[in-house]
Amino acid sequence: MTSKLRTLRDELNMQFKEREDEIAGSLLALISGEHVLFIGPPGTAKSMLAKDMCNSIDGGTFFYYLLTRFTTPDEIFGPLSLSSLQSDIFSRKVDGYLPTANVSFLDEIFKSNSSILNSLLTILNERKYHNGSAILDVPLFTVFGASNELPEENESLEALYDRFLFRYYVEYVQDESNFVDLITSSQDGFEPSVKLTIDDLCCMKERSADMLMDGDVVDALVALRREFRNTGVIVSDRRWKKIVQVLRVASCALDRKSVDRTMLMLLQHMMWKRPEELATLRKLLLDVAVSGGIDLERSEKDLDDLHASAVLIKDYVLPQPVTCVLCEKQFHRWKELKEHASHNPDHYYILPDGPEHYQLSAVRTSPRHLPNLVEKFASMGKPVTLTMPREQRDLYLGEVEEFEDTLHLLEIDLQAERASLVEKLNENIWLSNKDREDLLDHYDAKTRSMNGMKRMLDDTKNIVVSEDPQTN
Numbered sequence: 001m002t003s004k005l006r007t008l009r010d011e012l013n014m015q016f017k018e019r020e021d022e023i024a025g026s027l028l029a030l031i032s033g034e035h036v037l038f039i040g041p042p043g044t045a046k047s048m049l050a051k052d053m054c055n056s057i058d059g060g061t062f063f064y065y066l067l068t069r070f071t072t073p074d075e076i077f078g079p080l081s082l083s084s085l086q087s088d089i090f091s092r093k094v095d096g097y098l099p100t101a102n103v104s105f106l107d108e109i110f111k112s113n114s115s116i117l118n119s120l121l122t123i124l125n126e127r128k129y130h131n132g133s134a135i136l137d138v139p140l141f142t143v144f145g146a147s148n149e150l151p152e153e154n155e156s157l158e159a160l161y162d163r164f165l166f167r168y169y170v171e172y173v174q175d176e177s178n179f180v181d182l183i184t185s186s187q188d189g190f191e192p193s194v195k196l197t198i199d200d201l202c203c204m205k206e207r208s209a210d211m212l213m214d215g216d217v218v219d220a221l222v223a224l225r226r227e228f229r230n231t232g233v234i235v236s237d238r239r240w241k242k243i244v245q246v247l248r249v250a251s252c253a254l255d256r257k258s259v260d261r262t263m264l265m266l267l268q269h270m271m272w273k274r275p276e277e278l279a280t281l282r283k284l285l286l287d288v289a290v291s292g293g294i295d296l297e298r299s300e301k302d303l304d305d306l307h308a309s310a311v312l313i314k315d316y317v318l319p320q321p322v323t324c325v326l327c328e329k330q331f332h333r334w335k336e337l338k339e340h341a342s343h344n345p346d347h348y349y350i351l352p353d354g355p356e357h358y359q360l361s362a363v364r365t366s367p368r369h370l371p372n373l374v375e376k377f378a379s380m381g382k383p384v385t386l387t388m389p390r391e392q393r394d395l396y397l398g399e400v401e402e403f404e405d406t407l408h409l410l411e412i413d414l415q416a417e418r419a420s421l422v423e424k425l426n427e428n429i430w431l432s433n434k435d436r437e438d439l440l441d442h443y444d445a446k447t448r449s450m451n452g453m454k455r456m457l458d459d460t461k462n463i464v465v466s467e468d469p470q471t472n
């Protein structure tokens with residue numbers, strides 16, 4: 001089944017450029033028994049795509065219709081049966097119409113008027129058709145709907161919109177070479193080398209019923225629901241339930257043992273209401289799909305602390321506080337004082353027991369020649385040097401070495417985690433290449449953190465071992 005789906009996906013991708021998401025989603029919708037909506041400007045091959053999706057099914061019955069505001073129930077559900085009418089029974093001859101179709105394509109679906117909407121909603125939702133007094137079980141798997149625009153504000157049309165779990169905003173082909181292919185190739189007569197059978201479509205939903213959900217996937221769904229609520233997006237419980245079902249089918253079709261985080265990317269095609277929500281949604285899902293796993297945060301924090309403390313120790317504490325005579329600012333640390341002096345080369349300083357003034361720079365910049373503060377400290381037996389005492393240095397070097405070991409082990413784990421992610425992504429036929437690239441790039445924030453930590457550790461080591469040249 002996986003290889004069949006993969007072949008179909010690849011052949012459809014050859015036929016339709018830049019429609020990876022729509023194609024994978026349509027196949028998934030077919031085997032999950034969900035409906036698919038294509039929204040976008042006219043001339044984006046929405047109808048062609050929907051028709052070729054139907055062509056990918058062997059032995060099914062199809063029903064195509066282009067709706068207008070004036071479409072009547074007869075055109076969609078079948079003409080009234082005259083013989084029944086003669087015996088005062090209201091009944092339609094449904095053969096060959098929507099109530100007997102396995103797969104249907106309804107173009108301009110939001111043109112549906114009130115005379116067909118109720119029956120249409122019941123078919124989409126309950127797979128039932130009320131034919132006069134009889135209630136028919138409808139053999140429908142998937143309706144592909146297409147529309148140039150979102151439905152107008154109208155309760156019934158909103159309800160119809162809500163029935164479509166998969167939604168795609170279909171844009172014009174972007175890439176120029178794909179555009180050239182599109183306008184020069186003949187698009188007719190697509191015949192895939194393999195086809196899905198009606199049995200294929202039936203069995204996946206049942207087979208996937210026991211599919212386990214990874215614990216972190218459930219956590220992620222709860223977190224996502226919270227996030228949506230915070231931003232005012234309310235998703236119905238029914239929709240969440242359907243989404244989970246689709247994730248199960250998607251994993252089952254790949255022969256997975258459970259639903260893993262990377263599957264969460266599929267939510268980008270099931271959660272938006274307005275196209276402008278898409279970018280934010282995708283960003284959110286990328287974050288969620290790669291979060292968890294190895295946590296570098298704690299090591300990062302520990303390393304930050306070690307680095308900061310090494311920097312601090314190397315910052316020579318002055319034997320006495322030094323005050324700038326001109327600014328009256330007091331300094332306790334050598335680096336601070338030196339920084340001040342470099343910005344204000346003509347300032348001079350005084351020690352607490354005064355009254356003598358000192359200068360810091362070796363070059364005489366002040367009009368008076370003042371004794372040098374560095375020499376004064378040296379004469380006090382407290383020379384200014386940023387070399388760490390040996391014991392302290394050994395202590396730090398010990399810590400640095402320990403960190404080197406920790407980072408080394410973390411890096412091995414990280415490489416394994418990444419390799420397993422790459423494998424999962426490559427096996428996942430439901431994701432587009434762009435999804436794979438973006439997910440990996442998101443994951444690589446960890447790789448970049450690891451590289452940053454390695455640089456910081458080197459830097460820490462340098463601080464510890466380096467001996468400052470005489471600093472005056």
Ligand SMILES: [Zn+2]
Pocket residue numbers: 324325326327328329340344347348
């Ligand atoms: Zn000053």
